[in-house]
Amino acid sequence: MLTNKITVMTALLLAMAAVSTTGCFSSVGPSLGIFSVPIPVTPYWQKLQEDRFHVHERYARVPILGPITEGGPVKALDPPSDDEVWRALERANQTQGGFPFINETQRSNVTFIKEKIADYIDPPRVVPLIGPAQLHHAHYKCTIYYTEKRIVGWPIPHTLLDEDSVEVVYIDHNHFHMVGDVDLGKNNTHY
Numbered sequence: 001m002l003t004n005k006i007t008v009m010t011a012l013l014l015a016m017a018a019v020s021t022t023g024c025f026s027s028v029g030p031s032l033g034i035f036s037v038p039i040p041v042t043p044y045w046q047k048l049q050e051d052r053f054h055v056h057e058r059y060a061r062v063p064i065l066g067p068i069t070e071g072g073p074v075k076a077l078d079p080p081s082d083d084e085v086w087r088a089l090e091r092a093n094q095t096q097g098g099f100p101f102i103n104e105t106q107r108s109n110v111t112f113i114k115e116k117i118a119d120y121i122d123p124p125r126v127v128p129l130i131g132p133a134q135l136h137h138a139h140y141k142c143t144i145y146y147t148e149k150r151i152v153g154w155p156i157p158h159t160l161l162d163e164d165s166v167e168v169v170y171i172d173h174n175h176f177h178m179v180g181d182v183d184l185g186k187n188n189t190h191y
Helices: 002-020 043-058 082-093
Strands: 103-121 125-127 131-152 158-178
Touching (some): 082 158
Antiparallel strands (some): 103 131
């Protein structure tokens, strides 16, 4: 009986020693103290930060292009991408799918119609940190046709299907064109 108790106590002592010296709580080397405990982050905040970076990296910057050539086409760059239109729709509606099993939103059969409604260039001016430049504006009206399915799971489970959903989003694409020689007026003096 005594050897049984000693065996159990030894096994418990070895198990406690093994558990206490693994992972973030190692007793060997420098310790970070309370900062060695990982802090869980919800997927909502992680996706929010990833979306902010994605928009900043692709759409939030204004490019600076070369000067407009004489007699060349004065047209805007590419129209908005499908990804840009979809993200603008999500920002406008403040929805991104809902809560799983409680209130979910699914969108399918999506069609994008992009129309250019304005394309014009401002006169040359001096822009800080850039120098003499012209701002080129392009305004687009993007119509999104889709089928929306809402699945409500509480308090009474049911499904709502809207096959003719339509949303309109307006997107502005602006970029700068450098200007070679700016007419400074009558008092064109150089020092």
